[in-house]
């Protein structure tokens with residue numbers, strides 16, 4: 329076994345986005361593409377000798393190959409210890425859990441999350457630091473800078489190791505431990521929630537639920553936790569086997585893509601509760617009988633009822649939400665008398681607040697919620713939180729939702745995504761709108777008067793770092809809001825996301841369909857940015 333120094337040159341475009349580097353499998357398969365990026369992560373870390381890592385991914389096509397390459401490179405770069413999930417599998421939250429539990433220096437998660445997989449699909453690499461959370465902007469910028477000056481990478485000349493057999497292998501001076509990807513995470517969940525109470529709910533003959541793992545990473549986790557530890561009937565978890573192409577589906581838990589689950593919810597034997605997770609297990613969608621629980625409302629409800637859960641019985645230090653997320657959780661924070669922070673989109677902005685002890689819960693409108701138990705959003709955690717609430721409050725999910733609206737009012741929310749838009753056209757639309765921001769206050773748009781308009785800029789209260797250009801916000805005098813931003817996770821053209829929300833507290837008007845309740849605001853948003861006019865799009869591709 330010898331260390332080989334391979335000469336290379338910088339490859340353009342290796343810039344991490346909202347959540348790691350995401351490219352097509354075709355691009356990742358180009359000679360040196362994967363190796364260049366991994367070496368750049370190691371270079372940004374500095375001297376790797378003596379350091380430790382966790383490695384695993386969501387099981388998509390290229391996952392196993394990439395894991396073998398990364399192990400050879402970690403060994404060549406002098407890492408002391410690498411823990412790798414059996415089969416090269418690890419959900420994003422489980423990787424965060426393992427980093428924290430074993431005091432590792434960081435982790436590499438192989439995933440493009442909700443992006444489609446397979447040879448024609450996408451692949452991705454995320455790097456997490458020693459707190460278990462996604463690398464902050466300062467680190468991703470250092471990695472990107474390293475990609476631009478790379479001239480060689482190091483790799484150990486050694487064959488693939490058996491990733492399916494738990495145990496220890498030595499590569500050069502690196503100890504590689506193949507670990508059970510589920511055990512540490514399942515144990516952590518058991519320490520947070522009232523498992524006996526959830527088990528009695530799941531054993532009740534009138535409570536039927538379904539968890540759709542969408543052939544992505546959460547299958548093995550959900551089987552272990554829901555069916556084995558909590559005794560849910562076999563078959564509760566569907567699409568449980570991780571497949572390299574996610575069975576041809578799109579592992580994005582929303583009403584459009586979790587079709588099997590939606591069909592079961594509305595089938596002959598309607599279910600009391602349904603949930604789904606995404607490619608790498610960090611997101612969740614939760615459904616009650618006949619109702620979809622918007623992630624913004626879900627976060628608010630978890631916050632309002634947190635003390636029911638053993639792990640949060642002592643109360644919450646504070647809450648944070650991403651800027652486009654509705655302000656439903658702000659109302660809960662105000663009532664609890666705790667701080668509520670507004671951060672840019674992406675989980676990396678929550679890490680400092682959690683490390684500083686300023687927040688306990690946080691979430692995003694994009695089906696992500698989590699707490700300071702780890703430093704990632706956590707799909708199954710949210711599902712267990714909901715089950716614990718239903719069991720402890722002895723109320724169905726839809727009643728918990730309705731009572732929440734009656735008490736706090738409802739923040740109607742929707743997100744409209746325009747996918748695969750021409751990148752130049754999308755940038756021009758955003759630029760034109762940005763230039764008009766100063767003139768908007770006081771103007772009337774479709775019956776709404778603009779109170780303020782800005783390009784969201786965040787100053788991290790912990791380290792003072794500034795993140796500018798995080799989305800265009802139009803705030804109206806009645807509290808309604810429109811936000812425009814471009815996605816940072818796509819691989820084809822640009823995706824324009826437009827977020828609409830409006831508060832309603834009239835008890836008689838809490839049960840409207842969101843698209844209806846927001847119709848005039850949506851029309852105003854289209855007109856203001858010129859979506860139909862400039863992009864030629866009459867309808868969004870995905871409505872959440």
Ligand code: VG1
Nearest residue numbers: 346347441674675692694815816817
């Ligand atoms: C999207 C979501 C964002 C989320 C990110 C990563 O980013 O909007 O809230 O944090 O995906 O989630 P963007 O830039 O496409 O809007 V995941 O589950 O892909 O790691």
Ligand code: CO
Nearest residue numbers: 441606608610
């Ligand atoms: Co994800």
